[in-house]
Amino acid sequence: MIAVFYLRTPADVTLFWPASGIGFAATVRYGLRYVLIVPIATLLLHLAVVPVPAAFLPYSIGSNTIATLVAAWYVRRRAGGRIHLRTSDGLLLLRGGILLSIVSSSIGTIGMLQSGMAPAGDAPRIALQWAFGDLLGVTCMGPLLLYLFFADQASRRLQRVAVSRLEMALWAVSVVFTLAVVYMIGKLGSQYPLALASLPLALLLWSAVRYPPLVTLLSTALVIVCVSLITGLGMGGFDRPQTLHDSMLMMVMLVVYSVTPVLLLASRQEHAHATAALHQRATRDTLTGLLNRDAFEEQARALIAGNKDTLTLLYADLDHFKLVNDSASHVAGDEMIRGVAGLVRDVFGEDALIARTGGDEFAVLAEMDERTASARARRLLDNIERLRVAWQGQNLGTTASIGLATSQAPHPAFDEMLSQTDAACFAAKELGGNRSFAAASNPDEIRQRTRAMHSAIAAREALDQRRFALWCQPIVDLRNPGPPQSHFEVLTRWLDNEGKLRPPAELVAAAERYRLGPRLDRYVLDATLTWLEQHPEAAAQVEQCSINIGGTTLVDEDFGDYFAARLRRGPLRPEQLCLEITETSVVRDMTRARRFIGRMRDLGCRFALDDFGTGFCSFGYLRDLDVDYLKIDGSFVRDLDDSRDNGGGLSEAVVRSITEIAHVLGKRAVAEQAETELQLQHLRDLGVDYAQGYVFQRPKPIDEFFAGATA
Known part of the structure; x- marks a missing residue:
């Protein structure tokens, strides 16, 4: 209905055709068969709102339908079926919009001349106005609708920006106020009211830098509609374009208004995605998607330092996992690791910190007591034992050993808890594996294991420094x-850090064990x-x-x-x-x-x-x-x-x-x-x-x- 306001005579061409953007976006998103909505909508428009000569009706329907089909096919083929909010896809949509406007204006101009709606001398004016009307419709409505069609929940979570509601409310009021000022200044008879039309653009650029994508895309569409109505209909002191030259200048300005904030927004989103990808790589294990060791330790230290509840740290190590890699392949081993990671997530849920800390090792920090943690550890062990990975006719399986340490506030340091769980896990493994071992329930055993690990560290240092x-x-x-x-x-015999001679029994035993x-x-x-x-x-x-x-x-x-x-x-x-x-x-x-x-x-x-x-x-x-x-x-x-x-x-x-x-x-x-x-x-x-x-x-x-x- 907005486009109808621009028509004064049957020979007029609307300066803004939002329907082109709507049909284009729907066909790009849902497939070429959805181009059928374009001829149906065009036919209903001409029958109910904008009557046209019967001879022109096929041209009008064909111009919109064929142009939308060609442009959507081009974009889908180049984009691989999915559009993202990034600069390259934005430029691809712009090229598709230009293609649509050229095809549509060519067919439409021929139709108007053939049906006698306009003289042959008006062909350049009709072609250019038709093309820019379609292009403005695509650049105004296309990005907004494609974002609504394509953006998934994960993308929208990524694109959330921490902005107060008060700030956004003040910004929205500023946009409305600026449009009102443009209108009122024009009404006062200023000789340069068009210069004030740049004020809304500044606010749109601010939105592209500061606010979520939906705010920018929606406000851009609304501003373009308002400015196009004010300038195109001669409202608020603006003179309605009388010549082709005036019409083209106005249309170019509106296209630039619609494209610039979207491209700036796409550039910002690309930067956000790149930053998120780097953060993902720095904090997540690429194979399982779990936290990596560094990120887990950082978050675990923060959680332990400020937590008043009971915490349990679990450390799981797969038993004889090397056999899977050696007997099948590392690809099969990776598949096994992914399966175990999924089981750990299922058992401990999203509230726990879960990480893959090594090749076949996992760590979990959760707010739970030892009894609950032991029960979940047993369930995890049972699930891992039942897990089977089909690989080249084999059903590969494994088991795990789990050590756990529980603490009450004030909690010990993370390194101390990790040492206890590591020793408990080693004890579970030495007891035959496929079991859990609680540090708090076996303090003497854990102290012995911890001494052995410290001895192993001492053995490595002594070897490095040749202190034997x-x-x-x-x-x-x-x-x-x-x-x-x-x-x-x-x-x-070996020398400790203080240069004292020490007997080798404990050191040699630890060296053998590790x-x-x-x-x-x-x-x-x-x-x-x-x-x-x-x-x-x-x-x-x-x-x-x-x-x-x-x-x-x-x-x-x-x-x-x-x-x-x-x-x-x-x-x-x-x-x-x-x-x-x-x-x-x-x-x-x-x-x-x-x-x-x-x-x-x-x-x-x-x-x-x-x-x-x-x-x-x-x-x-x-x-x-x-x-x-x-x-x-x-x-x-x-x-x-x-x-x-x-x-x-x-x-x-x-x-x-x-x-x-x-x-x-x-x-x-x-x-x-x-x-x-x-x-x-x-x-x-x-x-x-x-x-x-x-x-x-x-x-x-x-x-x-x-x-x-x-x-």
């Missing part, structure tokens, strides 16, 4: 003793051979040097290559080295242990089975285990001094059995931790071949150990 010292203790032949320096075991064993063993081997290289007179006395090898080193495929390469440039022959491995580490992975032993024996090295007698089924696998020595655990040796009633009889029987089995299999028995002459006599009587302990010599630094022999 080599000590030696002789292994003596009970039948034919030789010099202490000829047959000995290399022991390890996969630092191979690195520690490489260091000891290299340091021993390097020292002997620097002291050739000491190396010349060595008949056999024993070095301990941890359980994780046995399954490290790279250690064998390193060992062989280091031996080739070392001062000792392979047969002068004896590698001591524990019984428990061999039992843990018998296949790899045999392969490692076989490879090292091919080089010429010897092997000793350390702490023998403390494991299970010790004798069952000895036939197939190619070692040279069985080192009897010191707990049996120490008890040899006791009477038969106090355990001495059992220890004597164990030592005798191990010694006899060793001799039957062609191996030699070594007694550890021999401390008294009475124990030595018992060992000789039982046929033990070698002994090691304080009765001969306490461990000494390697320099001191060889000092007496080389002095």
